[in-house]
Amino acid sequence: MKKDKIKWLRIILMIVFFVVGNLAVKAEDEDKRYESNEADSVLIAQTTTTSKSVETVILKDGDGDGILDKDDVHPAIAEIYIVKDDNKNGIVDNFEK
Helix, strand or coil, X not given: CHHHHHHHHHHHHHXXXXXXXXXXXXXXXXXXXXXXXXXXXXXXXXXCCCCCCCCCCCCCCCCCCCCCCCCCCCCCCCHHHXXXXXXXCCCCHHHHC
């Protein structure tokens, strides 16, 4: 008979612990519900957006002498083929000096 009383006492204690634990968890959940219903204000700083663009410009050197056409006196003829003879003696001026 003593074992039966201990058995029933264990069952009753287990039920009491279960109910008390369940109520404690339920109360904690209700507290969280009230906390989550509060409105939070969040300030976000303005963002600055910068953009970068790259433009590729191709400058032409039509005669291949290394001088760009916009700066070349004779853009269709390479400078090596241009002969200057200002004194008109038949000898290129570069060789007379």
